[in-house]
Amino acid sequence: MTMILPRTTVTEEDWLQAVDRLAAGKCTLLGLWGDDGCVHMALLTGSDIAVLTYVCKVGTYPSVGARHPAAIRLERAIGSLFGFEAVGSPDTRPWLDLGFWDVKRPLGAQKPAREPTPYTFLPAEGEALHQIPVGPVHAGIIEPGHFRFTANGEHVVRLEQRLGYVHKGIESLMRGASLEQAAKLAARTSGDSTAAYSLAFAQAVEAAVEVKVPPRAVYLRALMAELERLANHFGDIGAICNDASFALMHAQTGILRERTLRAAQACFGHRLMMDAVVPGGVARDIAADGPSAVAALVAEVRKVFPRLIELYDSTASLQDRTVTTGIAKPEYAKSFGAGGYVGRASGRDFDARRAPGYAPYTELSFEVPVLQDGDVNARVWIRIREVDESLKLIDQILERLPAGAIAVPVEANGGTREGLALIEAFRGDVLVYVRLGEDGRIERCHLRDASWFQWPLLEVAIEGNIVADFPLCNKSFNCSYSGHDL
Amino acid sequence: MRKTLLESLTRGPLTEPAPPPDQAALAELAQSVDRAARARLGRSLSIREVDAGSCNGCELEIHALSNAFYDLERLGLRFVASPRHADVLLVTGPVTKNMREALLRTYNATPDPKWVVAVGACAADGGVFAGSYAVAGGVKDVVPVDLHIRGCPPSPTELLKGLLAVLTSANEKAHGG
Numbered sequence: 176m177t178m179i180l181p182r183t184t185v186t187e188e189d190w191l192q193a194v195d196r197l198a199a200g201k202c203t204l205l206g207l208w209g210d211d212g213c214v215h216m217a218l219l220t221g222s223d224i225a226v227l228t229y230v231c232k233v234g235t236y237p238s239v240g241a242r243h244p245a246a247i248r249l250e251r252a253i254g255s256l257f258g259f260e261a262v263g264s265p266d267t268r269p270w271l272d273l274g275f276w277d278v279k280r281p282l283g284a285q286k287p288a289r290e291p292t293p294y295t296f297l298p299a300e301g302e303a304l305h306q307i308p309v310g311p312v313h314a315g316i317i318e319p320g321h322f323r324f325t326a327n328g329e330h331v332v333r334l335e336q337r338l339g340y341v342h343k344g345i346e347s348l349m350r351g352a353s354l355e356q357a358a359k360l361a362a363r364t365s366g367d368s369t370a371a372y373s374l375a376f377a378q379a380v381e382a383a384v385e386v387k388v389p390p391r392a393v394y395l396r397a398l399m400a401e402l403e404r405l406a407n408h409f410g411d412i413g414a415i416c417n418d419a420s421f422a423l424m425h426a427q428t429g430i431l432r433e434r435t436l437r438a439a440q441a442c443f444g445h446r447l448m449m450d451a452v453v454p455g456g457v458a459r460d461i462a463a464d465g466p467s468a469v470a471a472l473v474a475e476v477r478k479v480f481p482r483l484i485e486l487y488d489s490t491a492s493l494q495d496r497t498v499t500t501g502i503a504k505p506e507y508a509k510s511f512g513a514g515g516y517v518g519r520a521s522g523r524d525f526d527a528r529r530a531p532g533y534a535p536y537t538e539l540s541f542e543v544p545v546l547q548d549g550d551v552n553a554r555v556w557i558r559i560r561e562v563d564e565s566l567k568l569i570d571q572i573l574e575r576l577p578a579g580a581i582a583v584p585v586e587a588n589g590g591t592r593e594g595l596a597l598i599e600a601f602r603g604d605v606l607v608y609v610r611l612g613e614d615g616r617i618e619r620c621h622l623r624d625a626s627w628f629q630w631p632l633l634e635v636a637i638e639g640n641i642v643a644d645f646p647l648c649n650k651s652f653n654c655s656y657s658g659h660d661l
Numbered sequence: 662m663r664k665t666l667l668e669s670l671t672r673g674p675l676t677e678p679a680p681p682p683d684q685a686a687l688a689e690l691a692q693s694v695d696r697a698a699r700a701r702l703g704r705s706l707s708i709r710e711v712d713a714g715s716c717n718g719c720e721l722e723i724h725a726l727s728n729a730f731y732d733l734e735r736l737g738l739r740f741v742a743s744p745r746h747a748d749v750l751l752v753t754g755p756v757t758k759n760m761r762e763a764l765l766r767t768y769n770a771t772p773d774p775k776w777v778v779a780v781g782a783c784a785a786d787g788g789v790f791a792g793s794y795a796v797a798g799g800v801k802d803v804v805p806v807d808l809h810i811r812g813c814p815p816s817p818t819e820l821l822k823g824l825l826a827v828l829t830s831a832n833e834k835a836h837g838g
Contacts (some may be wrong), residue, residue: 359789
């Protein structure tokens, strides 16, 4: 979904009214981010997106998190990056700023950093409780973050995450960047979702400058997005089983993942399709033998994958680990607006490809699987069914791939321009807001990963589970660190 | 399960021949690795991967090294969970200021002799993230680096070429180089 922003600057009363609607579950929080002298809040009602702006006259704004917990981390991040204070917030500790930068409030009124104040984790009190600190450097080949467990014997009583270790200052590098530089940064926000991020950034820019992308590019973008979804889902399904010590599945889905990446390489010249989507279209056309490489991949998956699913479903020892483990309750998924397989495994029937929707998905047929159980098993099954849907989509894309140009020029067309895009990455919806200055350079670009509304649910889902099931639960969420930390 | 297993037995392996070690990498290594270390480590290396700020792209390709096509372990290379067990630190990402101390501590926790291999365009000099208030720079700006494997991200084949160069370099010297 893309839109040219009719952004509304609101009064305190209107802002608080929006918070009321959020708290009552009448709309979903899509994003909350800082800007020069103000904060913006994006809301989803049905399939309509509205963006409200509150001017922080004295450096403060009424807290959304006070009544709607999904906003708390976003407000903490605004505090650390811009210095605006959310009045009434229940949690004012820093977020992303771990005390290692030379500056405070790097995106706002900067000031030199002083000695960091010690970070206080939330308390958990009781006899025989002990803490297990994990990270930032983990045992596997994964991204860094800190997990603080409080356990009673084997049972997790409380998990608190502390993130920000891979914060690279992307939004500060975006300021003043040319479109080309900015597209490269967007593509490297979360490497596993590079096609989705490039697409979200491109669509936001195209909305801002009111450019229409040629149909062939629209279809090629969707092909990339579905290949990326397939590769990640294969990787995840195998990795989840591997964390339950079922290595056979990991080996088999690893083969499918590799075949998918090779098909991507054959089509677009890069295994992860980095920088393949650019504002205005796509950077290169699909190779002559690309469609046949994809068709061969689809045929191979259709042959092998059903057998692997049967294997997953009929292995009792594996089911014993995944069924009823790490339950994310539907009410939390709804209230946090958790997207992707996390939300859909917990009853939240949302997919940005369908609604608000964007081309070419609006003219393709596909289903959005939804389950209610919210456990590791449900998150595996959502992925399994999404693999099937992606295959169907790829069939349709190859069948209908229009001829013609693959890109149009994108130029600044006078004045300040703003655009917004909401794209369904494999992990969930990515929101990108972009504002271009008169010179066509980026004034402000905000990228909100799906993980912002999934990480907090993991904290709740692990409660009462045993410590040894954490890797399994964590992998079934597979939240992004880099996409979140920016 | 039986069918899948049987088919795996009768079908030839998917594993592809290993690429030759990268010549440029061998040259870079020749300058950095001391002879005693090479002699001691011989034909096998334990690798500890450290994400010091990467976008996760490099991690995906490092993961791929363990799949059936590249099968890293057949070459004497394996990933370990602790820096205490490692000979090689495989470091990705621009080093963020928030990860600087963690990387240093990991480096110090790794026993000598050790190699540091910086993976990816960002690990070389910060890449597209260079100059940010939150980025300390490339890996070499924080810990000594023996080899750079470039690419965004480097493909598994490129990674293998570089890692085999480390292994070859260790091996040659071990046998009277």
